[in-house]
Amino acid sequence: MSSHAHDHDSSHSHKLPFWRKYIFSLDHKVIGVQYTVTSLVFLLLGFSLMMMMRWQLAYPGKPMPLIGNLFGDALMVGGIMLPEFYNQLGAMHGTIMIFLGVVPLAVGGFGNYVLPLQIGAPDMAFPKLNMMSYWSYFVGGVVMLSSFFVSGGSAQSGWTSYPPLSDIATSGQTVWLFGMVFLITSSLLGSVNFIVTTIQLRADGLSFWRLPFFVWAQFVTSFLLLLAFPPLEAAAVLQLMDRVAGTSFFLPSGLVVGGKILEASGGGNPVLWQHLFWFLAHPEVYVLILPAMGIVAEVLACNTRKPLYGYKAMVYSSIFLGFMSFIVWAHHMYLVGMSTTMSGFFQITTMIISIPSVVILTALLLSLWGASIRFNTPNLFAMAFLPMFGIGGLTGLPLGLAASDIHLHDTYYVIGHFHYVVAPGTIFALFAGIYHWFPKVTGRKMSEILGKIHFFFSFIFINGVFMPMFIQGLAGVSRRLYDPTQYAHALPTQPLNIVMSVSAWLLGLAQIPFIFNFFGSLFFGKKTGDNPWKATTLEWATPTPPPHGNFATPPVVYRGPYEYSVPGQKNDFWPQHMSGDN
Amino acid sequence: MSAEIRYISKPHPVSGLTNSKLGIWCFLASEVMLFGGLFSAYILLRTSAVEWPQGASRLNVPLATLNTLILIISSVTMVMSWASLAMKEFGKYRKYMGATVLLGFLFLVVKSFEYGHKFSHHHFPSTDMFYALYFTLTGLHGLHVIGGIIVNLYFLFPGSALWHKDPEQFTGRIEAAGLYWHFVDLVWIFLFPVLYLL
Numbered sequence: 097m098s099s100h101a102h103d104h105d106s107s108h109s110h111k112l113p114f115w116r117k118y119i120f121s122l123d124h125k126v127i128g129v130q131y132t133v134t135s136l137v138f139l140l141l142g143f144s145l146m147m148m149m150r151w152q153l154a155y156p157g158k159p160m161p162l163i164g165n166l167f168g169d170a171l172m173v174g175g176i177m178l179p180e181f182y183n184q185l186g187a188m189h190g191t192i193m194i195f196l197g198v199v200p201l202a203v204g205g206f207g208n209y210v211l212p213l214q215i216g217a218p219d220m221a222f223p224k225l226n227m228m229s230y231w232s233y234f235v236g237g238v239v240m241l242s243s244f245f246v247s248g249g250s251a252q253s254g255w256t257s258y259p260p261l262s263d264i265a266t267s268g269q270t271v272w273l274f275g276m277v278f279l280i281t282s283s284l285l286g287s288v289n290f291i292v293t294t295i296q297l298r299a300d301g302l303s304f305w306r307l308p309f310f311v312w313a314q315f316v317t318s319f320l321l322l323l324a325f326p327p328l329e330a331a332a333v334l335q336l337m338d339r340v341a342g343t344s345f346f347l348p349s350g351l352v353v354g355g356k357i358l359e360a361s362g363g364g365n366p367v368l369w370q371h372l373f374w375f376l377a378h379p380e381v382y383v384l385i386l387p388a389m390g391i392v393a394e395v396l397a398c399n400t401r402k403p404l405y406g407y408k409a410m411v412y413s414s415i416f417l418g419f420m421s422f423i424v425w426a427h428h429m430y431l432v433g434m435s436t437t438m439s440g441f442f443q444i445t446t447m448i449i450s451i452p453s454v455v456i457l458t459a460l461l462l463s464l465w466g467a468s469i470r471f472n473t474p475n476l477f478a479m480a481f482l483p484m485f486g487i488g489g490l491t492g493l494p495l496g497l498a499a500s501d502i503h504l505h506d507t508y509y510v511i512g513h514f515h516y517v518v519a520p521g522t523i524f525a526l527f528a529g530i531y532h533w534f535p536k537v538t539g540r541k542m543s544e545i546l547g548k549i550h551f552f553f554s555f556i557f558i559n560g561v562f563m564p565m566f567i568q569g570l571a572g573v574s575r576r577l578y579d580p581t582q583y584a585h586a587l588p589t590q591p592l593n594i595v596m597s598v599s600a601w602l603l604g605l606a607q608i609p610f611i612f613n614f615f616g617s618l619f620f621g622k623k624t625g626d627n628p629w630k631a632t633t634l635e636w637a638t639p640t641p642p643p644h645g646n647f648a649t650p651p652v653v654y655r656g657p658y659e660y661s662v663p664g665q666k667n668d669f670w671p672q673h674m675s676g677d678n
Numbered sequence: 679m680s681a682e683i684r685y686i687s688k689p690h691p692v693s694g695l696t697n698s699k700l701g702i703w704c705f706l707a708s709e710v711m712l713f714g715g716l717f718s719a720y721i722l723l724r725t726s727a728v729e730w731p732q733g734a735s736r737l738n739v740p741l742a743t744l745n746t747l748i749l750i751i752s753s754v755t756m757v758m759s760w761a762s763l764a765m766k767e768f769g770k771y772r773k774y775m776g777a778t779v780l781l782g783f784l785f786l787v788v789k790s791f792e793y794g795h796k797f798s799h800h801h802f803p804s805t806d807m808f809y810a811l812y813f814t815l816t817g818l819h820g821l822h823v824i825g826g827i828i829v830n831l832y833f834l835f836p837g838s839a840l841w842h843k844d845p846e847q848f849t850g851r852i853e854a855a856g857l858y859w860h861f862v863d864l865v866w867i868f869l870f871p872v873l874y875l876l
């Protein structure tokens with residue numbers, strides 16, 4: 097009966113016209129691929145903005161070669177970048193990378209494609225909401241990009257959009273706020289969908305303690321998105337009112353702009369924005385890192401051929417992490433003049449939240465102990481995640497303590513810290529995920545040779561970009577400087593800017609093998625079966641590529657997610673859906 | 679039946695909820711955070727202000743009391759429309775749902791009189807912080823009322839076709855729409871004393 101139903105459904109899906117099947121699709125797998133491709137394009141775009149900024153930082157005031165003359169006089173004069181354009185690039189780099197690149201790829205892409213498969217569901221709980229969430233994201237992205245073309249250019253108050261600067265900025269900031277409303281809507285719809293799907297649609301026998309860690313990570317992430325984004329939406333509404341309706345929520349009385357007192361009713365408080373913003377943006381950090389940890393856990397367990405070390409401790413840690421992430425936000429704001437009681441509270445919670453992160457990282461590291469490790473491309477990226485995220489996490493501790501933060505606040509040290517978390521941390525994990533699940537999506541493996549070239553060069557150059565930032569930051573060089581050579585204390589570390597910029601451009605070149613690999617392997621990759629990595633979780637139990645409705649028969653789960661190398665079993669992996677001995 | 683999404687009209691045996699009911703509760707949780715953020719902003723801005731006018735001295739309390747009554751009655755009619763479906767009386771459902779929609783419109787009409795009166799006296803969001811908060815909070819609440827009316831209108835006319843195909847699922851949808859409508863009502867119950875009375 098089941099196979100008949102499946103036949104019926106796949107023939108049904110064939111009848112759908114092209115635009116229903118691939119454009120306005122309701123299938124979580126198509127939507128997942130749409131998210132993945134769109135967000136990869138945005139990642140490349142956000143990275144390109146940064147590569148242009150790195151020219152200005154390495155060679156301030158020199159005309160940009162090759163592409164410098166392509167920009168109008170409002171952006172570059174004679175190929176020399178104007179400060180306004182530098183600020184636009186900086187603000188949009190952060191916005192694009194976080195809200196349009198990494199989160200949509202980690203949650204929208206991997207979450208949508210893999211989570212329903214790993215829990216044995218035919219689709220997400222609300223397919224139409226799922227489609228709306230992608231298109232809302234897409235519209236938000238288009239709105240964000242369109243802001244480059246309004247008069248005065250795009251938003252230029254940083255990705256944090258701190259008022260009063262953002263309240264009085266050019267109209268690009270209004271477009272930024274509208275774009276954020278679309279992106280927040282997309283996140284909310286997506287997170288509701290993930291929570292309901294995980295609670296309601298797990299296959300028979302798949303209890304919560306049998307869920308793969310990736311599903312747990314996405315589940316906790318969804319709660320963070322659900323509860324942390326609305327306060328930013330509130331803040332965006334207030335800032336929009338400030339800019340459009342002339343209110344003064346974030347404008348204090350007597351604000352002087354350009355030597356004149358600003359005509360506004362006043363009485364507002366710029367720090368209010370910071371509270372509302374960081375109430376989102378600190379949980380957002382865990383939105384960036386938890387799915388990455390989930391991917392690394394899946395890839396490591398499969399490629400070490402042994403169960404994860406401390407699976408339950410990891411799950412408890414991620415839940416605890418989720419709760420704690422809501423009460424640490426003000427550690428971004430030690431310098432606004434808060435009381436010592438307040439900063440004391442936030443220092444303690446910040447030190448506490450580092451514990452579960454360390455538990456998860458340690459468990460992943462100990463998973464390597466005594467394993468027969470496969471050194472394939474996905475696992476190289478996953479293993480590189482461990483020390484890179486370790487550096488990113490540990491360098492965060494001095495920022496969480498008010499005394500050391502006074503020196504390090506808003507310096508390049510901060511930039512180095514969070515980029516280690518997000519770039520060689522999260523993005524490496526995302527690459528691991530792409531190489532790992534590519535055979536399931538397409539039925540073909542990506543090239544190992546190109547993959548290893550991509551990995552080793554990316555690994556070297558990405559450290560070349562971010563490691564010197566710690567040195568610059570400790571020397572006191574501020575972030576968001578248009579021309580660092582204007583400051584005497586920044587001159588000794590100026591040669592490092594050239595190292596970092598060259599590394600960034602070479603890092604850009606190192607992505608070319610990946611792009612070739614990604615598209616080339618669609619057509620020329622080695623064909624694989626349903627379970628090329630000999631993995632245990634449910635997504636490998638579907639036909640490849642999975643048809644509409646995913647499973648030929650509804651799967652039943654008999655055991656935990658990581659039954660590798662079980663003594664007494666013939667094979668070294670024991671899939672979750674296999675009823676008897678292996 | 680592999681390709682069928684489960685628990686659309688029947689509740690999950692463990693969670694005890696249908697998908698739509700769990701979904702609407704999650705959505706309402708996020709709405710609580712949205713208005714929670716705005717109320718926190720209100721508290722912070724008011725406590726840091728040098729002086730703050732008493733709400734009743736600036737706003738029309740009788741009209742707002744009338745609006746409070748209208749929303750509370752509309753919540754009752756919303757429950758009655760759902761209860762009618764639970765008792766399989768579709769005709770009664772239409773009457774109660776129609777009343778809910780009308781009461782929603784009535785709320786907006788009263789609100790627009792209030793707004794118009796303020797505008798004619800040159801009181802705008804840009805006037806001062808009190809009016810800024812008043813217009814922003816009630817405006818956002820008004821948008822939620824409009825959203826609720828659109829959803830209710832959909833279930834009153836085209837959406838009600840589902841009743842003849844799957845009455846259980848349709849009843850579940852009305853319950854979800856009702857939960858949202860009660861939430862909008864509840865936000866007003868908070869807004870009314872905070873803005874008009876305190």
